[in-house]
Amino acid sequence: MTDVFKPTEVSQVEEAVRWALGNDKAFEVVGTGSKRALGRPSQTDMTLDLSGLSGVMLYEPDELVLSARAGTPLAEIEKLLDDNNQQLDFEPMDYGLLLGQEAGQGTIGGTLAVNLSGPRRIKAGAARDHFLGATVVTGRGETVKTGGRVVKNVTGYDLCKVLAGSWGTLAAMTDVTIKVLPKPETEATVVVEGLDDAQACAAMAAALGSSCDVSAAAHLPDHVASYFDGLPHPEASTVLRLEGVAPSVTHRTNTLLKLMRLFGAAVALDETNSKALWRSVRQVAPFAIETARARPLWRISTAPAQAHKLVDLVTPAAQMFYDWGGGLVWVAMPFENEADAGSIRRAVAEIGGHATLVRAPVSLRASVDVFQPQEPGLAALSKRVKDSFDPKGVLNPGRMWAGV
Structure with a gap:
């Protein structure tokens, strides 16, 4: 098997994961790789490229539902919806320019895997709130279907909510179903x-x-x-x-x-x-321009009433702006290759919330906590969830936290 495996059928994804299980290998799970520079550096042997699983399988505008292969370009889906005067209400941002890549390269699977959202999140929620169903291949090499094509379809555990924001560490999504809504006039x-x-x-x-x-x-x-x-x-x-x-x-x-x-x-x-x-x-415009891309960038979620206190708590020369009514603060650090994680973590500990290092060189992302450090009880729960889906760490091991 080559270093990059690009399946075109769900059965091939299952085959690849079973091969990895049998050969003690780990996969970096990607679509087009547009968000590869997010999270901790890859600690894997091979790449499972899901961009070959592409295409809209079902779109019923009157029913406000769309199903697509996970590798379908998000731009393709947004164009289809726009032609029908509809939209993804969670308004997903595009990390392309922010990470020094071309815009419009993300996939619908990647959007759900990292639980993207945009300015409308305060009203419409994030990607997980519009995620109705999926077909996935777990780290056990098993194909699982969850959810359906209507909002009220859950009996028992809502696995879509678990998969959204899991960064590909639990399962490889192959098909997804999402809710769409009419565009405002x-x-x-x-x-x-x-x-x-x-x-x-x-x-x-x-x-x-x-x-x-x-x-x-x-x-x-x-x-x-x-x-x-x-x-x-x-x-x-x-x-x-x-x-x-x-x-x-x-x-x-x-x-x-x-x-x-x-x-x-x-x-x-x-x-x-x-x-x-x-x-x-x-698109986080001030920090996506070329001259700003070398500066480490943090994404901080906190209580809106506390957000303004960050100005006095982080490095004075940092630049920032506020979204979500103050619930989301983008903070660009003043110096290249210096994330000043200590300052950020202390500030967040004081005002509450969590911070994610969105952009930084590989060496920095390997040496500091990219995601908010978890308390022992929560870390143990995260480990148990990972073990239930992927006990041998075949899928994106260590992408979010070391050892998970």
């Missing part, structure tokens, strides 16, 4: 200018707690604001998106403008500028 964005981080978190909390049904909320401090498209001025901007039918969006925009003017000068962006802005937020 239009959108607008309210921009509040000139707020500091603490004021912005308060403004976002007020907006999200209002009746305006905000679908995305972010704060772009002045040192990164110029990298975002669609803004009226390159200064600190707190941005709030509204989506839906046109009369509703107009009414809610006017209501939100009145509310936000209690915090500062507020203006509204039209649909074109709003879409451009949120595309920039979704």
Whole structure:
């Protein structure tokens, strides 16, 4: 068997895993490899390339359901949905440019495996919340089907929720079924200018707690604001998106403008500028440019009310911006090849949450915890789950935590 095995049938995936079991080998499980630089460095003998399992198998727009091979390009699925005025409501981001690769290379299987989401997560949830069913091959060499084609299909354990965010460490997904939804008729964005981080978190909390049904909320401090498209001025901007039918969006925009003017000068962006802005937020624009790619990048999830405290707790020269109403903070460290994991972990310990090292050289990703270190009880549970799916560590061993 070659160093890269690229199956085109589910039975071939099962055959490959059984071969690895019989020969004490381990597979790096990938689609196109667009997210290969995420997580801990590979500790495997061979690559199981699932990009040969491609194609949409079922799409029923009226039923809001789509089934596809796991290696199907995400761009292909999004184009199909767009042609039918539908979308993936969890708005998955594209890690391509952030990791120094081409954009649009990800697959639907990889999207679910790392549980991607975008700015709409505060309203629509992440990939796992739209994951209805799958066919997978476990590390035992067994083909398993879970879920179905409707939302209420679970009796017993919901394995889709376990697989989403498992980074290919439990099973190799071959077919997946997801929920899709209609695209909103239009959108607008309210921009509040000139707020500091603490004021912005308060403004976002007020907006999200209002009746305006905000679908995305972010704060772009002045040192990164110029990298975002669609803004009226390159200064600190707190941005709030509204989506839906046109009369509703107009009414809610006017209501939100009145509310936000209690915090500062507020203006509204039209649909074109709003879409451009949120595309920039979704793709983490200031840290995806070529000159920023050598800087280690952290993704921190925390309580929105605590997010602004990070400014004073991490390295002073770090750059950051806030998504999910402050629940997600992107932090770019100031120096190449220096992740300053100690500073990040101490900050997260103080305010709560978890931090993931998204981008760093291989040497750094091998020497520090890429994912949030687990408490002993949780680590033992993670190990038991891994052992139940993949007792011999055939699939992506050590990708998330050493020894798991």
